[in-house]
Amino acid sequence: MFKTVKQNKAYQDVVEQIQEAIMEGSLKPGSQLPAERELKEQFGVSRGTLREALRVLEQKGLIEIRTGVAGGSIIREVNSEKLSENLGLLIRNRLVSLRDLAEFREGMEGGVAALAATRAREQDLTALHDLLAVAEGHLNEGRKGWDDFVRTDEQIHMSLARMSGNQLFITVLESVYYNIHIYYENYLPWGTALLLENFKDLQDIVAAVSARDAERAREAAQGHVRRFNAYMEEKPAG
Amino acid sequence: MFKTVKQNKAYQDVVEQIQEAIMEGSLKPGSQLPAERELKEQFGVSRGTLREALRVLEQKGLIEIRTGVAGGSIIREVNSEKLSENLGLLIRNRLVSLRDLAEFREGMEGGVAALAATRAREQDLTALHDLLAVAEGHLNEGRKGWDDFVRTDEQIHMSLARMSGNQLFITVLESVYYNIHIYYENYLPWGTALLLENFKDLQDIVAAVSARDAERAREAAQGHVRRFNAYMEEKPAG
DNA sequence: GATGTCTAATGGTTTGACCATTATCGACAT
DNA sequence: ATGTCGATAATGGTCAAACCATTAGACATC
Numbered sequence: 001m002f003k004t005v006k007q008n009k010a011y012q013d014v015v016e017q018i019q020e021a022i023m024e025g026s027l028k029p030g031s032q033l034p035a036e037r038e039l040k041e042q043f044g045v046s047r048g049t050l051r052e053a054l055r056v057l058e059q060k061g062l063i064e065i066r067t068g069v070a071g072g073s074i075i076r077e078v079n080s081e082k083l084s085e086n087l088g089l090l091i092r093n094r095l096v097s098l099r100d101l102a103e104f105r106e107g108m109e110g111g112v113a114a115l116a117a118t119r120a121r122e123q124d125l126t127a128l129h130d131l132l133a134v135a136e137g138h139l140n141e142g143r144k145g146w147d148d149f150v151r152t153d154e155q156i157h158m159s160l161a162r163m164s165g166n167q168l169f170i171t172v173l174e175s176v177y178y179n180i181h182i183y184y185e186n187y188l189p190w191g192t193a194l195l196l197e198n199f200k201d202l203q204d205i206v207a208a209v210s211a212r213d214a215e216r217a218r219e220a221a222q223g224h225v226r227r228f229n230a231y232m233e234e235k236p237a238g
Numbered sequence: 239m240f241k242t243v244k245q246n247k248a249y250q251d252v253v254e255q256i257q258e259a260i261m262e263g264s265l266k267p268g269s270q271l272p273a274e275r276e277l278k279e280q281f282g283v284s285r286g287t288l289r290e291a292l293r294v295l296e297q298k299g300l301i302e303i304r305t306g307v308a309g310g311s312i313i314r315e316v317n318s319e320k321l322s323e324n325l326g327l328l329i330r331n332r333l334v335s336l337r338d339l340a341e342f343r344e345g346m347e348g349g350v351a352a353l354a355a356t357r358a359r360e361q362d363l364t365a366l367h368d369l370l371a372v373a374e375g376h377l378n379e380g381r382k383g384w385d386d387f388v389r390t391d392e393q394i395h396m397s398l399a400r401m402s403g404n405q406l407f408i409t410v411l412e413s414v415y416y417n418i419h420i421y422y423e424n425y426l427p428w429g430t431a432l433l434l435e436n437f438k439d440l441q442d443i444v445a446a447v448s449a450r451d452a453e454r455a456r457e458a459a460q461g462h463v464r465r466f467n468a469y470m471e472e473k474p475a476g
Numbered sequence: 477g478a479t480g481t482c483t484a485a486t487g488g489t490t491t492g493a494c495c496a497t498t499a500t501c502g503a504c505a506t
Numbered sequence: 507a508t509g510t511c512g513a514t515a516a517t518g519g520t521c522a523a524a525c526c527a528t529t530a531g532a533c534a535t536c
Contacts, residue, residue, distance in 0.1 A: 007527095011488090025332075035516075036518065060297065061324070066518080069500075072518080086299075089316060104406045111341065167338055168338045168341075248519075304529090307486055308485075310487080
């Protein structure tokens, strides 16, 4: 019937006030908080307590702390860094498996490709074709081009995400790609055949996006991820 | 050619040592760290510095701090709570619009439903049908049942996510649902017609999952989300 | 045996000092 | 006039010692 009375600790109160000001828009990215010795007066806490609060905000990725004169706490632009870090922790602790990651990608990349097809500007399409050409170049470099090819492949996928114009897709996919690398080395049966098939998939996706055919782009992207994942599962211990 | 020399701050060093011990397995979930006054000796730092480190670890979700005698820092089971929190921050930061959120759901729920159809156990299906019956009940309660219906609707979606057996889907969808409520109140043209259509969609999805028809489940779920989103966009200011 | 009270361990907070880093500005050489 | 170097002061990083607040467990009381 009654809720537990929550005794807010002083530093939590400080965290909440600053966080709320950021969310609500009073504190804009790039702007700077007063110095610690000034802030502690405004909040009426000791410097130690204030610093614990700042550490929490820093860990949340909301502020960045600089030393030296004119230093202080700077409000950060929101980004995917901490999201990646958290996902990495889950992966290291086996709460999220390779299969989970793969399935998740499969579920999302179709939607991303479809949106990209709808919203791509001319310059985006040009950049996409350029990346495709770069990837093709790496394909002909034999073994030493493999890593570069994979990197380019990833750039193409991230370009598609950005073209979707959806910040949520962009951020989440960034985190997934950042963390899926761990598996590439161990689970992927590297070979020219795989890379070649991959390249053809990418060509299909880019073609569909260029034609602004959302449904074809969706299917091409889903098929691509599915085939790629199948390869990884075939050889579960490299 | 050379990397910037990173001057580790004392509290960062403490964070890294403890985190590494957790990851590597020396510190197991449920076990307890020594008291602050003891720990500060072991690390050779002041209590203030140690506490900043503990705050960071707490914010990462790695430890939980209890007061009182026999209190201290307890190693937590790794979970996805902080990932949700971070995603929630992103969503609330205006960088993510209702449209972004809606598109994202559309991309995900199809995949979730398909996986659920593949992996559902008998008891899951029973629970799903029970929830459907509850939703139908709320449908006949008129205006006062609307909120309950939406809540049940959400439970059905979360059940599907759990049935997918994919922790990533579960966590991400949790965050999305937790944060989409802000929009429901303002953007949704509440009405019996909407709820009824929604209910039919749910029936379709559950039927497809029960038949273990992954593709039908995927399409039903995607269509459901798409229709629901269309409603929200129709009336953009409640 | 149930209930209340005391105690000691432990986290929470404060104060004041000093160290480390760095933007800024002025002196000086060119 | 301009560039270079060094002093300066503002600001974050760290330390130390004390006291307050909370709580599990021991102990006393009924």
